[in-house]
Amino acid sequence: MSVASGPGPADPQGTSRSTSATIQPNILRYLVMVADERGVDLRPLLSRVGLDETLMRSAALRVSYRQGSAVIRRALELTRDEHLGLKVGAAQHLTAWGLLGFALMADDTLRHAIETGVKYQNLSGAMTVWSTGQGEDGTFVLHADLPDPAIDPGVASFLIEEGFASVVTLSRLAVGPAFTPRAVEFSGPAPRQIDLYGALFGCPVRFGAPADRIVIDPAWARARMPGRDPVTYASTLETLDTQMASRHDQQDLLEVLEVSVAQSLPVIPSFGEQARRHATSERTLRRRLADCGTTYEALAEGVRRERVEQLLLRPELTLRDIARRAGFSDERALRRAVRRWHGTSPVQLRERMLRGMGWTD
Template sequence: MKSDRIKFPAGFWAGIQQVGIAPQDVAHKARLPLTILTEPAVVTTAQYFRIWQAYSDLVGDTASGIIKLATTFETAQYPPAVQATYHARDYRDALNRMARYKQLCPPESLRIAEEGERCTIELEWMGSEQPGPPVLVGATLAFLLELGRRGTGQPLPALAVEFSHSMGDAATLEAYFGCPIQIGATNNRLTLHRSDLDCPFLSYNKELLEILTPVLDRSLDEQRSRSIAEMVKWILKRSLSSSRLDIRAVASALRMSDRTLQRRLTDEGTTFKQLLTQARHEQAREYLADPTLDIKEVAFLIGYEDQNSFYRAFRLWEGDTPSNWRSEYLGANQPS
């Protein structure tokens, strides 16, 4: 399971600068403080999506924004998890590492399947009911092909590419991927020639992998061993607007009985009710920080059927009304 706290890669800002987009313009448009450009940043999924949408809005055509970022980004700017894929033994090893280490980074998740002469890579979203902005979807799939091209030193074409939403100029994308592009598909999917996965990587670095792999695997294990309370809150946050907020449904998602879950939470010094309150409080703050959501919508998103119940709960949490809290928050977080 993924946390809603995403370590934002510092190399992204250098990458968009190379494309000709000013990082401060992206931060401003995404309604984030400029400190995100200079300090190690941890963002929520919503903020992460806003950054990508801001880049898309500034770059103009989505397709050219996708290709520019995939091809211009220098390998040296990749975070360690991506470095491990670039220095893999072959394209198959690189893709499998990418799918594994994606769990450490943003909310994207990759599902790889090899069958016959095809290898399909499907993009899914973990911990978010909303799909990512089209430019993020396109850049993710373009980067997977770019990884193979850079690693093998060959202009590998894709077999097929499917997108659920419009991606701007389709001809630009078809020229890059080397195959037809399907828009309006059920899933976002890149299909490769399976034989290309056997191509060795010229950038293979056994010594570097021996250093990076244990560190990344350890980080992955640590992330997976988060407390039961954290995992319960993670599930609750993604179910607040639905009716399935009882302990039995959450226990089922964790593959344990509700009695076992209650015992585990007691051992960690908390209760299901306390975690539900915390989940609602934290999500309320996040949603209120987004001025595009009206307060009635925020109330519904965190599981309140009527606005008055939400107002009473929020006053208990913050000692203020949701509208006053939003005004103060937005005023204090205006980009300079």
């Protein structure tokens, strides 16, 4: 089985990759398009999380897992469409993946193209963690996992459905409209309307399964890609490897800074102090963060937001305790921040989080 890393779970030192801006916003771009078709304008929402229209048009833009999840959660509320993930996935094209999409089109077989996509998934804008394997009957199996087990259930369903719909849609664009998986399996419960799943996937769809996966017949897995070109494929992979190395460097920088902020709370180190800690100039550090698509202020706020959410899960702590530990001047400042992040009060957010984890009735 081959596995490529995605956004990780909570770091033992008090932060997680969910605050790092390392994800290409492909899903969000198509989400805006699909929401527009339903008369819902998500642009004001994007602006509130720091993603204005100019940034969204930038090929260099990266968003954090937390930013993406917040937009998806609100989009589900605004559209009231529990099948939004299916529609966003079905609207996509290989060109949305940029150079990686070009590499997939030049690959040899459908199976190898999917394995290439999994290998370079950190460059594709994926918000799930993909892996591949082989079934006992010789089938080719594509697995999807969520990087954060505590993710909002609605966002979780959206991400899995978006991922599966995009895989099937892009496979049909690559090898022909007749492509259908042998089976599609969701670990979540069956929705109210299941006819949409059969219509989209064209195969048996199972809910309440042990894992989220797509099962593909060997014959389809061996299907030749119409645009296969070994020379183009090899040269494109060289560029992708360079991008992956750069992405790892960016992730390392962001994670080191996040850990530094998390360990210093309730005090947030100044930008100048961070530059001194990393033996670099403020100008160089600011440029490196810009290359990552973020700022020190946004990174520090993301860490503080995560700390607040962790503290809210401890019922014995008062809002005053949480404000002090997260570096807020008082409870009012904490309330304003939580309202900005979640559109609700700290008390209501705490109740929702504890209820979601089964700690309250």
